[in-house]
Amino acid sequence: MKRKLLSGFIALLFLFIYVTKAAAQQWAVSTNGLYWLTATPNLGFEYGFHKKLSVAVNGNFNPFTFKDNSKMKHWLVQPELRYWLSETFKGHYFGLHGMAGSYNFGNLPFGSMKDYRYEGDLYGGGFTYGYQWIISNRVNIGAEIGLGYLHMDYNKFYCPTCGERIDHYRSNYFGPTKIAVSIIYLLK
Numbered sequence: 001m002k003r004k005l006l007s008g009f010i011a012l013l014f015l016f017i018y019v020t021k022a023a024a025q026q027w028a029v030s031t032n033g034l035y036w037l038t039a040t041p042n043l044g045f046e047y048g049f050h051k052k053l054s055v056a057v058n059g060n061f062n063p064f065t066f067k068d069n070s071k072m073k074h075w076l077v078q079p080e081l082r083y084w085l086s087e088t089f090k091g092h093y094f095g096l097h098g099m100a101g102s103y104n105f106g107n108l109p110f111g112s113m114k115d116y117r118y119e120g121d122l123y124g125g126g127f128t129y130g131y132q133w134i135i136s137n138r139v140n141i142g143a144e145i146g147l148g149y150l151h152m153d154y155n156k157f158y159c160p161t162c163g164e165r166i167d168h169y170r171s172n173y174f175g176p177t178k179i180a181v182s183i184i185y186l187l188k
Contacts, residue, residue, distance in 0.1 A: 027187040032180040035060050048088035056080045069107050076101035095128035120154020126177045138186045146178030
């Protein structure tokens with residue numbers, strides 16, 4: 001069900017792009033520096049298909065296991081429709097984002113992740129506020145924050161490596177769902 005919702009959302013965004021007559025078409029590639037601080041490679045693509053509208057798709061993937069079997073393994077896809085107050089890739093914008101992913105966190109130095117491992121899926125969405133500063137003709141710096149809802153469906157395990165499963169849980173979360181400080185390269 002989650003994959004169908006995500007696939008449908010992405011298909012609708014791409015359909016909307018191709019049927020809309022664009023006044024200011026432009027592509028951008030970005031990366032979120034905050035994800036890199038957690039050793040998570042990430043890449044985003046954005047398409048400005050109107051002078052005040054763009055669509056972005058960001059993805060990140062962390063396949064690494066660190067010393068002492070610490071792990072924050074995950075993948076996450078975040079499509080977003082953005083409305084720019086000035087013009088695309090300049091100044092303030094508001095967005096509507098979705099997200100879907102899978103995770104395997106354990107043996108981390110905070111909260112219950114010191115003693116337990118969590119493995120599961122998540123999906124949700126929310127609203128975004130962001131701002132982009134023009135640095136040069138092709139480079140911007142962007143900052144954004146998102147608030148919204150996540151549904152998590154996961155298993156909890158006793159030890160971070162191989163322990164037996166405690167139980168299966170489903171939980172809902174309302175709060176921050178997105179934060180980014182990104183470098184954006186414009187492909188004019």
